[in-house]
Amino acid sequence: MFNYRLYWTFAKKSFLRSAVYRFDVWSRLGSNVIFLLMWGSIWTALYAGREEAGGVSFQAMLTYIVVSQFLSGVNGAGTPLWEIQEKVRTGDISLELMRPFDVPLRYLFADFGSVFFYMITALLPLYIILFFFMDLSLPNDPLIWLAFSFAAFIGFLIRYCIEMAFGLLTFFLVETGGVEDIFYFAMSLLSGSVIPLWFFPGWLASFASYLPFQGIYYIPNAIFIGEIAGYQILTSIGVQLFWVVVTYIFLRLVWNKASQKVVVQGG
Amino acid sequence: MRYIDLYFKLVAAGIRAQLQYRFAFFMRIVGMLTSYAGTAITMWVMLYQFQELGTWNFYEMLFLFAIAVLSWGFCIILFFHFRSLDTYILNGTFDRFLVRPINPFFHFMAMKFDVASFGQFIFSIFIFIWVSVELHIHWTIANVLFLLAAVIGGVLIQGGLLVIISAFAFWTTKSEQFYWVVMYPARNLTNYPLVIYPKMVQWFTAFVVPFGFVNYFPASVILGKETPYFPENIGYFSPLVGIVFFIIAYYIWMLGLSRYKSTGS
Numbered sequence: 001m002f003n004y005r006l007y008w009t010f011a012k013k014s015f016l017r018s019a020v021y022r023f024d025v026w027s028r029l030g031s032n033v034i035f036l037l038m039w040g041s042i043w044t045a046l047y048a049g050r051e052e053a054g055g056v057s058f059q060a061m062l063t064y065i066v067v068s069q070f071l072s073g074v075n076g077a078g079t080p081l082w083e084i085q086e087k088v089r090t091g092d093i094s095l096e097l098m099r100p101f102d103v104p105l106r107y108l109f110a111d112f113g114s115v116f117f118y119m120i121t122a123l124l125p126l127y128i129i130l131f132f133f134m135d136l137s138l139p140n141d142p143l144i145w146l147a148f149s150f151a152a153f154i155g156f157l158i159r160y161c162i163e164m165a166f167g168l169l170t171f172f173l174v175e176t177g178g179v180e181d182i183f184y185f186a187m188s189l190l191s192g193s194v195i196p197l198w199f200f201p202g203w204l205a206s207f208a209s210y211l212p213f214q215g216i217y218y219i220p221n222a223i224f225i226g227e228i229a230g231y232q233i234l235t236s237i238g239v240q241l242f243w244v245v246v247t248y249i250f251l252r253l254v255w256n257k258a259s260q261k262v263v264v265q266g267g
Numbered sequence: 268m269r270y271i272d273l274y275f276k277l278v279a280a281g282i283r284a285q286l287q288y289r290f291a292f293f294m295r296i297v298g299m300l301t302s303y304a305g306t307a308i309t310m311w312v313m314l315y316q317f318q319e320l321g322t323w324n325f326y327e328m329l330f331l332f333a334i335a336v337l338s339w340g341f342c343i344i345l346f347f348h349f350r351s352l353d354t355y356i357l358n359g360t361f362d363r364f365l366v367r368p369i370n371p372f373f374h375f376m377a378m379k380f381d382v383a384s385f386g387q388f389i390f391s392i393f394i395f396i397w398v399s400v401e402l403h404i405h406w407t408i409a410n411v412l413f414l415l416a417a418v419i420g421g422v423l424i425q426g427g428l429l430v431i432i433s434a435f436a437f438w439t440t441k442s443e444q445f446y447w448v449v450m451y452p453a454r455n456l457t458n459y460p461l462v463i464y465p466k467m468v469q470w471f472t473a474f475v476v477p478f479g480f481v482n483y484f485p486a487s488v489i490l491g492k493e494t495p496y497f498p499e500n501i502g503y504f505s506p507l508v509g510i511v512f513f514i515i516a517y518y519i520w521m522l523g524l525s526r527y528k529s530t531g532s
Contacts, residue, residue: 048317184305
């Protein structure tokens with residue numbers, strides 16, 4: 001059935017490949033830090049010296065942004081969308097279709113490898129230092145850490161399924177310009193990556209709560225700073241699990257359609 | 268004179284080439300409009316509860332953003348081609364710019380005239396009108412001329428940085444990475460008023476990579492905002508900063524060119 005050894009090899013290979021492109025790691029980390037600086041400054045200016053706003057302390061809000069920036073580093077370290085689109089456009093993807101593995105899973109495991117490399121060599125050292133030097137609020141309960149890690153992982157899977165499905169739309173649309181920008185916008189705003197959902201206007205917050213994007217950043221971040229607490233943690237993770245199933249089915253549907261289309265065209 | 272004539276001939280050829288793919292052209296404009304609208308909506312959501320970001324309200328921030336978008340639009344038209352210099356060098360196709368009897372910098376620049384920046388123009392002009400009505404900005408001739416001069420300054424600053432980044436390719440055969448580390452974050456930082464950043468960052472964006480002169484300083488002059496740490500009306504220097512920065516960029520590029528060795532592939 002599921003060939004662990006095969007997919008494990010993809011993860012390992014892409015881990016090793018990341019080690020070769022070390023300059024990539026540094027440049028990615030550099031721009032991650034700049035965006036952290038930007039959003040940190042923006043939230044500092046928005047609070048304008050107030051201790052709390054909307055029932056959330058400044059310290060918790062700053063922690064939210066730092067954690068969010070960490071997760072966006074994690075989410076951004078996989079195969080970029082344009083690389084998959086380029087493979088579709090140039091027809092290279094047909095070579096992968098001929099091989100005895102499942103393409104969406106193969107990329108997922110390759111992402112595990114490169115993300116893991118980026119995490120241990122760059123992200124974790126940087127953010128551990130940040131947590132020491134900045135005045136941030138860390139959860140005391142190890143269970144919260146566990147819930148956060150799990151939620152962050154599910155969020156990663158949701159993001160992967162949505163992004164991959166969008167990448168595969170290239171099979172149907174030659175030019176994905178407009179669609180892609182809507183996707184990026186939804187990813188950045190509706191996921192709560194830079195503005196938590198509780199600061200949204202009411203109607204927009206409820207709109208976002210019916211969409212999968214909140215599972216990527218908002219839920220893990222809010223669990224980390226304790227805005228989602230107690231039994232709410234379980235319901236939130238339940239929502240995430242629901243969305244990971246839905247987005248995975250969506251990805252499968254798009255993939256089946258797309259791969260058939262290639263066969264029809266003769267590759 | 269010869270160069271001006273030549274520029275328009277090359278540009279006309281470029282436009283004809285791009286209009287071959289009308290659907291792609293149209294989708295790119297839609298895409299740009301969506302992504303700028305997305306940033307504007309994000310600003311709106313951010314200020315929904317807080318009203319102000321370092322004394323700047325929503326409309327003032329839109330104005331600041333629109334200046335950046337407008338000059339970036341012109342910058343794409345004129346200088347965006349420099350972003351692909353590394354590909355030309357890697358593939359060895361750069362050599363053909365050297366065997367022709369015109370200045371290679373000029374030739375490379377005129378090779379592509381990216382007309383897809385209509386998105387930027389539509390967006391920024393719409394915002395200018397909307398914000399002028401909301402903030403009752405009084406547009407005198409002096410004001411309009413200053414805005415135009417500031418936009419030219421902004422185009423030269425951003426274009427200059429694109430040129431410098433592309434010049435890295437002469438030494439390293441790679442420059443795309445630098446774009447994503449320097450240009451992309453710098454453009455994002457300056458979408459928000461610089462006053463919110465730590466003093467060091469403000470100095471950096473004023474005097475090292477002078478993106479403050481693209482929109483923050485000029486917008487402060489027009490809207491009458493204070494610029495702490497900087498002299499009042501420093502925005503009037505935008506065009507001058509643009510010219511100086513671009514000349515420096517040009518010499519860096521030419522220096523790189525003199526070091527250029529073909530990859531020969």
